[in-house]
Amino acid sequence: MSDDFxxxxxxxxxxxxxEARARALAVAMQAFDAAEENSAATQGSVRPVRQSxxxxxxxxxxxxxxxxxGSALATLLVVPAAAFLTLELTRNGAPFGERAQEIALKxxxxxxxxxxxxxxxxxxxxxxxxxxxxxAPGAATDQSVAEQKAQAADQAAAVSEEKFNADEIxxxxxxxxxxxxxxxxxxxxxxxxxxxxxxxxxxVARSTAPLSAVGGAQPQITYLPAPVTEEKLVAPPxxxxxxxxxxxxxxxxxxxxxxxxxxxxxxxxxxxxxRRSLMEGQMPERDxxxxxxxxxxxxxxxxxxxxxxxxxxxxxxxxxxPWNGGTRLMHVAIKGYDVVPAEAPxxxxxxxxxxxxSMDEPDKLPxxxxxxxxxxxxxxxxDTVSIVTYAGNAGTVLEPTGVKDKAKxxxxxxxxxxxxxxxxAEGIDAAYALAExxxxxxxxxxxxxxxxxxxxxxxxxxxxxxxxxxxxxNGGIFLSVLGFGRGNYNDALMQTIAQNGNGTAAxxxxxxxxxxxxxxxxxxxxxxIAKDVKLQxxxxxxxxxxxxxxxxxxxxxxxxxxxxxxVDAGDIGSGHSVTAIYEVTPKGSPAxxxxxxxxxxxxxxxxxxxxHGGELAFLKIRYKKPDGDKSELxxxxxxxxxxxxxxxxxxxxxxxxxxxxAFGQKLSGVTALNDYTYDAVIDLALASRGADPFGYRSxxxxxxxxxxGLGGSRN
Amino acid sequence: xxxxxxxDAELVEKAVSGDRQAFGALVERxxxxxxxxxxxxxxxxxxxxxxAQDVCLRLGAAIRGFRGTSRFRTWLYTLTLNAARxxxxxxxxxxxxxxxxxxxxxxxxxxxxxxxxxxxxxxVAVRELPEKQCDAVLLxxxxxxxxxxxADVLGCSEATISWHVHEARKRLxxxxxxxxx
Numbered sequence: 001m002s003d004d005f006x007x008x009x010x011x012x013x014x015x016x017x018x019e020a021r022a023r024a025l026a027v028a029m030q031a032f033d034a035a036e037e038n039s040a041a042t043q044g045s046v047r048p049v050r051q052s053x054x055x056x057x058x059x060x061x062x063x064x065x066x067x068x069x070g071s072a073l074a075t076l077l078v079v080p081a082a083a084f085l086t087l088e089l090t091r092n093g094a095p096f097g098e099r100a101q102e103i104a105l106k107x108x109x110x111x112x113x114x115x116x117x118x119x120x121x122x123x124x125x126x127x128x129x130x131x132x133x134x135x136a137p138g139a140a141t142d143q144s145v146a147e148q149k150a151q152a153a154d155q156a157a158a159v160s161e162e163k164f165n166a167d168e169i170x171x172x173x174x175x176x177x178x179x180x181x182x183x184x185x186x187x188x189x190x191x192x193x194x195x196x197x198x199x200x201x202x203x204v205a206r207s208t209a210p211l212s213a214v215g216g217a218q219p220q221i222t223y224l225p226a227p228v229t230e231e232k233l234v235a236p237p238x239x240x241x242x243x244x245x246x247x248x249x250x251x252x253x254x255x256x257x258x259x260x261x262x263x264x265x266x267x268x269x270x271x272x273x274x275r276r277s278l279m280e281g282q283m284p285e286r287d288x289x290x291x292x293x294x295x296x297x298x299x300x301x302x303x304x305x306x307x308x309x310x311x312x313x314x315x316x317x318x319x320x321x322p323w324n325g326g327t328r329l330m331h332v333a334i335k336g337y338d339v340v341p342a343e344a345p346x347x348x349x350x351x352x353x354x355x356x357x358s359m360d361e362p363d364k365l366p367x368x369x370x371x372x373x374x375x376x377x378x379x380x381x382x383d384t385v386s387i388v389t390y391a392g393n394a395g396t397v398l399e400p401t402g403v404k405d406k407a408k409x410x411x412x413x414x415x416x417x418x419x420x421x422x423x424x425a426e427g428i429d430a431a432y433a434l435a436e437x438x439x440x441x442x443x444x445x446x447x448x449x450x451x452x453x454x455x456x457x458x459x460x461x462x463x464x465x466x467x468x469x470x471x472x473x474n475g476g477i478f479l480s481v482l483g484f485g486r487g488n489y490n491d492a493l494m495q496t497i498a499q500n501g502n503g504t505a506a507x508x509x510x511x512x513x514x515x516x517x518x519x520x521x522x523x524x525x526x527x528x529i530a531k532d533v534k535l536q537x538x539x540x541x542x543x544x545x546x547x548x549x550x551x552x553x554x555x556x557x558x559x560x561x562x563x564x565x566x567v568d569a570g571d572i573g574s575g576h577s578v579t580a581i582y583e584v585t586p587k588g589s590p591a592x593x594x595x596x597x598x599x600x601x602x603x604x605x606x607x608x609x610x611x612h613g614g615e616l617a618f619l620k621i622r623y624k625k626p627d628g629d630k631s632e633l634x635x636x637x638x639x640x641x642x643x644x645x646x647x648x649x650x651x652x653x654x655x656x657x658x659x660x661x662a663f664g665q666k667l668s669g670v671t672a673l674n675d676y677t678y679d680a681v682i683d684l685a686l687a688s689r690g691a692d693p694f695g696y697r698s699x700x701x702x703x704x705x706x707x708x709g710l711g712g713s714r715n
Numbered sequence: 716x717x718x719x720x721x722x723d724a725e726l727v728e729k730a731v732s733g734d735r736q737a738f739g740a741l742v743e744r745x746x747x748x749x750x751x752x753x754x755x756x757x758x759x760x761x762x763x764x765x766x767a768q769d770v771c772l773r774l775g776a777a778i779r780g781f782r783g784t785s786r787f788r789t790w791l792y793t794l795t796l797n798a799a800r801x802x803x804x805x806x807x808x809x810x811x812x813x814x815x816x817x818x819x820x821x822x823x824x825x826x827x828x829x830x831x832x833x834x835x836x837x838x839v840a841v842r843e844l845p846e847k848q849c850d851a852v853l854l855x856x857x858x859x860x861x862x863x864x865x866a867d868v869l870g871c872s873e874a875t876i877s878w879h880v881h882e883a884r885k886r887l888x889x890x891x892x893x894x895x896x
Contacts (some may be wrong), residue, residue: 005856005884016750020764024771028742031775032735 129237263569271297289662292551323676326591371514400438454625655688851879
């Protein structure tokens, strides 16, 4: 690879065409002259400029940054003000020179904690006044220059079209024809502020001679610190929704990696998102599809644990794979103990609601209000509810109020009004403060965050936010996320928030979904019966050659993390069920992908002779009691006794979940299912629909039909 | 270039104090450098010309405020890199608008020379890197700067540059590894 990098130096750049060169030089001179005219207006400052330049040159090697930091900071503080002024002035198109100067003068008396005795001529005040004199008019004239430049650039594009090489085609395509006109306006818009920014960054250099300081300061001034990574910025997504990227799990060889470990996941956001996408006539983005969330969306009637002492029960079914004759599916279903309502602990719920302007859409705030009304009806009189909103600034709408005061709560819900921009950081602080105020010892303390998109954490970073949520989680306050709307939904962040807060992330697009999430599952999700639930499956190399975990890509854990109680994992609420499906390749099957290891031969007979010879795999579940810190272990061996000879003989719920898993994998582009058609998924789902009292499964079949219609060539 | 450093210093100083001729000479002297850097970052001539012109514009507007004569070149790097980034963002935006109108994808003509093609792939891959990594790699390898000088241009520490280069290497390995298959 280092050789590769060396090759970068091998390429000699082509010379610029003389015309372009001449044009650029002319533009430079024009800009220079434009700046000159403006400086003529403030002739008095020219002499000090030169002096300070000499001073700076002499002093810069001697002065260390410590001495200059003060003035640099002071300048930095005032530069945004200058930027704002400049922007305002350019926008208004007012006569610049005089006004700018006036305002700049008013700026002067601002307190300047600067060590200036060393540099009388380069005093920050003088600099500032000058900076503003120069930047404002400079930028203004830049605009006209920029317009000329835009025309010139278009000509340049036309000229160079004749001689493009392969690598230009893409770029030329981008700029040709349609957006020529747009481009012109855009350039004049963008160039002017950019020039300003440079001028400003440079003014920093004026008082802080070492140029490295400019380098340091410039990125902050030129580009507003983007809350997203560069990678995300460069990618041109069609909408601004962001999803954590994870490739589908690969097929792993049992010989080399016999153990698979992951955290349970009871989130359902992905299914609702896929549904919405398909309903709108669009195939969902592959990254938005998380197969395990789709599978876990549906209520299944897995065998239940019989007592509280056994928080959940695991049922394993091994069936042939419908989409691959050579493999089998190992279906692991876990059902949490259903807390009888009488035993449900007192709840202290804090709703943190995004009321930013973007929530003002029928499928956002109004939907949220209806959903909360449903939930309030469902809560017990002694439970408390509080509401915090966040937009321009965070505000407490409702102090912790007992549900017996239902009217007051409903009134508070009705009073929610959208408006302002998002400032999540204060909101979350306020929400946690309220949750602590009404803390119920031994009860359920949960913050429920409802938002339509970016959870803008303000000055703190995403990491700080995660840390805060983790800290509060350890203090007994959990956090769930309810996503609303579409177009700006930051799925990845929401996932992380919920996962760190021991909560679920649900995506709510219809009132029915709100009912399912908030009301029906209010009895489960907010009442965890076990936390940090991890699953580990060890496959027996004597029986299984390879395996592939379907979904759970974002939930993978390291093998050694299974026994490490410090590693966080998902929760299971009362009545929750979690389903995980492995596609396993039996030994000797024609579908085996990995060849046998030549040198593993010697070890094998020992394995076959072991007392666990008849086992296919060994399932281990580790969990903590909701208030416990030490984990407990449940183990189940998987043998041929768990197997059914054909999929048709498997329980209906198993078949349905397999259909969902197949659909999810098709949507996320898993190649193994290329030959398995949507029709086959529909047949499988229809045959296993069962009673379907809420119509969830029929809806699923409809979605598959929609996808089939949309997918077209992708069968 | 080394021989002209003194001349540069003189020209910069004069230009800063408002000498039109000196500024003209200065831009004349450095245009090719700016253009070459712009070309390395953008990957094609017409974009490089646009960026270079942009840099000239910014130079003209900002030169009077420039301090630190000896580091004119570092400043040019910074200006050019910023202009290249702005240009790229603008293009991404244009590209998105374009996509609304045309769904055709550009198909690059295959190269005759396999070595040139390999290099082409590498260049494309490097430009696909996250901004900071791309900048670091290009400054160090294409521009031949030391890690310290690159750190100066990008306004970060030397260790950060080394780290970016290291990360870029890791990333490219997977990127190119995949493409080779």
